[in-house]
Amino acid sequence: MKDISENNRPPVFKSWLTWYILLVGTLAALILLFYLFMKTFN
Amino acid sequence: MRTLDWIFLVASLVFIVLYGVLKGRGSRDIRGFLLADRSMKWYTVALSIMATQASAITFLSGPGQAYVDGMRFVQFYFGLPIAMIILSVTAVPIYHKLNVYTAYEYLENRFDINIRLLASFLFLIQRGLAAGLTIYAPSIILSVILGWNIYWTNLIVGLLVITYTASGGTRAVGETHFYQMLIIMCGMIGAFIVAIQLLPDDISLLDATYITGKLGRLNTIDLRFDLDNRYNIWSGIIGGLFLQLSYFGTDQSQVQRYLSGSSVTQSRMGLIFNGFVKIPMQFFILFIGVVVFAFYQFQLPPLFFNPVASGAVKESSMADAYQVLENKQHEIHTQKQQAIRAYLEARDTGDPQLITEKGSELITTHQKYVDVRNNAKAMIKANNPDADTSDTNYIFLTFVVQFLPVGLVGLVIAAIIAASMSSTAGELNALASTTVVDFYKRVFAKRPDDRKEVLFSKLSTVAWGIYAIVLAEYASRLGSLIEAVNILGSLFYGTILGIFLAAFYIKRVQGRAVFFAAIFAEIAVIAVFIFTDISFLWYNVVGCVGILLLAPVFELVTKKYSKSGA
Numbered sequence: 001m002k003d004i005s006e007n008n009r010p011p012v013f014k015s016w017l018t019w020y021i022l023l024v025g026t027l028a029a030l031i032l033l034f035y036l037f038m039k040t041f042n
Numbered sequence: 043m044r045t046l047d048w049i050f051l052v053a054s055l056v057f058i059v060l061y062g063v064l065k066g067r068g069s070r071d072i073r074g075f076l077l078a079d080r081s082m083k084w085y086t087v088a089l090s091i092m093a094t095q096a097s098a099i100t101f102l103s104g105p106g107q108a109y110v111d112g113m114r115f116v117q118f119y120f121g122l123p124i125a126m127i128i129l130s131v132t133a134v135p136i137y138h139k140l141n142v143y144t145a146y147e148y149l150e151n152r153f154d155i156n157i158r159l160l161a162s163f164l165f166l167i168q169r170g171l172a173a174g175l176t177i178y179a180p181s182i183i184l185s186v187i188l189g190w191n192i193y194w195t196n197l198i199v200g201l202l203v204i205t206y207t208a209s210g211g212t213r214a215v216g217e218t219h220f221y222q223m224l225i226i227m228c229g230m231i232g233a234f235i236v237a238i239q240l241l242p243d244d245i246s247l248l249d250a251t252y253i254t255g256k257l258g259r260l261n262t263i264d265l266r267f268d269l270d271n272r273y274n275i276w277s278g279i280i281g282g283l284f285l286q287l288s289y290f291g292t293d294q295s296q297v298q299r300y301l302s303g304s305s306v307t308q309s310r311m312g313l314i315f316n317g318f319v320k321i322p323m324q325f326f327i328l329f330i331g332v333v334v335f336a337f338y339q340f341q342l343p344p345l346f347f348n349p350v351a352s353g354a355v356k357e358s359s360m361a362d363a364y365q366v367l368e369n370k371q372h373e374i375h376t377q378k379q380q381a382i383r384a385y386l387e388a389r390d391t392g393d394p395q396l397i398t399e400k401g402s403e404l405i406t407t408h409q410k411y412v413d414v415r416n417n418a419k420a421m422i423k424a425n426n427p428d429a430d431t432s433d434t435n436y437i438f439l440t441f442v443v444q445f446l447p448v449g450l451v452g453l454v455i456a457a458i459i460a461a462s463m464s465s466t467a468g469e470l471n472a473l474a475s476t477t478v479v480d481f482y483k484r485v486f487a488k489r490p491d492d493r494k495e496v497l498f499s500k501l502s503t504v505a506w507g508i509y510a511i512v513l514a515e516y517a518s519r520l521g522s523l524i525e526a527v528n529i530l531g532s533l534f535y536g537t538i539l540g541i542f543l544a545a546f547y548i549k550r551v552q553g554r555a556v557f558f559a560a561i562f563a564e565i566a567v568i569a570v571f572i573f574t575d576i577s578f579l580w581y582n583v584v585g586c587v588g589i590l591l592l593a594p595v596f597e598l599v600t601k602k603y604s605k606s607g608a
Contacts, residue, residue: 008135008306016310020127023317027123030321031275034116034262041255 043188043443047452054225054456058218058463059206065217066210071492072483075211075499076143076475082302086216087312090299091290092320093219093226094468098180098461099435101230101327106347106437108331109338112261114273116328118579119321121282125290126317130310132546133291138306143479145297145542152545153553155484160557161541162480164534165294166473172531173469173506174513177203179435180462181514184455186350187439196514199459203466204507208500212302212475215467222460229457230330232450233442237333240445242340245386250336252389253382256401257408259332262325272577281579284586285532288539295472334441339382345371345418347433347440352418355425367418374411381407466510474502532578533571536585537564543586544593555596556589563588 010016043051069075082090107115133145142148146165150158177196185192206214238247245253254260264274271277290296290313303309345368346352355364381404388400419431442454478499487495537560544556567585570576 008310010307011311016130019310019314020130023123023127023314026318027120027321031120031263034325038255038260038262041251041260042258 044448046449050452051456062206062214062218063209066214072495075496078213078302081304084308084311087303088315089223090216090219091316093223093464097465098458103435104327105331106434108328109335109437110434112259113328114261117273117278120278122286123317125286126313129291134309146480162476173510176465178514178517183435200511203463207467207470208503215471222464225460226457229454234330254332269576277579284582288535292538292542295468298472342375347436351422351429358425371414378407470506473506477502532581536582540586540589551593551597556593558596559589559592
């Protein structure tokens with residue numbers, strides 16, 4: 001994650017770590033949403 | 043199917059083949075043919091990854107599975123985003139740095155040629171069988187529902203794929219994946235919208251969601267830890283992580299997709315985009331099945347959705363008994379509609395006691411319906427012990443053919459065939475790459491020759507394509523081959539992943555220790571398969587963790603042995 005050269009520079013954010021945190025956060029949010037969805041309609 | 047449906051279907055398929063042939067022209071060496079000169083942008087990589095993974099069965103079986111079993115299958119994909127991150131950090135930079143054509147090339151670099159040939163051989167066996175079934179599985183369903191000749195369906199789909207995959211290689215496969223995904227999504231979104239419109243006027247989408255929730259179809263999360271339960275949050279995150287790591291990190295049909303990225307950034311973004319989109323897409327596909335389920339609460343469904351199986355009973359000595367069951371189904375269906383409306387009215391009153399009471403009545407009536415269906419399945423089995431009593435794969439297509447408007451039927455069928463073609467193209471392309479790079483070039487070719495290598499790659503694609511078609515033609519005579527291949531895949535995936543993870547993360551282990559660890563881990567997986575009822579997703583964990591624990595031990599033993607020997 002440290003070697004940011006031209007070939008592996010992440011788009012939008014400064015580091016790849018931000019992308020990875022965003023992806024894990026999205027997964028957690030989806031699981032929570034699915035759980036709430038199930039609880040609401042069951 | 044009517045004329046407009048055929049126009050949509052034929053136009054979509056002809057466009058894909060012509061576009062693939064045109065886009066894939068001009069590869070003069072195998073870097074161009076097998077890696078598209080490493081020129082792909084992240085969005086092409088991402089769609090190519092998704093199109094390769096999503097076969098026709100995903101779109102045919104997904105809605106049917108939600109209809110029968112609810113949405114719990116979505117948990118199967120919870121490990122995927124984490125797998126995308128791990129591969130972005132480890133595999134992508136390593137593969138790019140070493141400039142490899144196949145994942146197995148890396149294993150020789152790290153260990154020795156024996157491990158490379160072992161892994162690539164296992165891949166060819168597994169993926170070769172899967173390619174035949176990728177063509178066969180949708181063909182059998184299309185032939186049952188639409189009355190198409192299965193042999194011609196297999197042959198035509200197979201030849202279309204071979205045409206552009208053999209002529210244009212990875213570039214043709216990647217570029218056509220974009221349009222195949224577009225056709226698939228248009229077809230599925232169209233079916234979803236029409237399914238909502240087909241609900242009765244007094245039933246909104248919200249009402250339909252409450253009904254399906256009450257009848258247990260919105261079971262998206264199961265928090266209980268149970269090794270025998272195939273789909274819960276733990277098997278999805280832990281078992282699914284290992285399975286997805288193995289599939290995306292070591293299966294050449296996926297590795298080749300992101301190796302064609304023009305840089306580490308483009309390959310990583312392709313994987314990360316897949317991590318963001320895959321679960322919502324799968325949720326959407328399953329939710330289509332839930333809406334179809336809601337629709338069939340107001341429209342009498344077939345008692346059994348496979349018309350060939352139910353037709354056989356209707357022509358047997360059990361015809362009268364089956365008719366009695368159909369009459370009973372009709373009666374319960376009417377009762378169920380009354381129970382549904384009573385439940386919705388109770389919800390409008392806001393009285394918790396009344397809601398619970400009417401909800402229980404609805405569930406009881408639905409259970410009677412399920413019992414009648416189970417009796418019908420038992421009758422089908424009694425009539426023909428070899429008959430498949432699961433009709434999951436036939437539900438969505440039955441709905442499409444019977445209730446979707448003209449034109450949209452053709453588009454959905456085109457989407458299903460496009461999905462079959464996209465997966466098969468990725469598989470043939472990867473099989474050819476492994477055959478050429480890991481065997482022909484590495485073992486047999488005396489010196490590099492660009493022209494010969496491209497020619498051999500094309501011939502290899504054609505040969506694997508013909509093999510897949512022949513396998514598809516014979517698949518129906520081989521009984522439960524599909525189940526056998528699924529089990530076979532899960533038996534080896536964990537071990538292959540363990541070899542790769544040992545290569546990535548355990549610096550001190552060498553080829554011999556990993557080789558012995560792989561054999562012992564595989565024995566452990568087979569023992570778990572034979573002697574326990576543990577769900578197949580956990581086999582991947584056993585195989586992989588087995589190697590990671592055993593390889594360092596064998597390394598110590600072999601070092602000690604060689605020292606004492608010296």
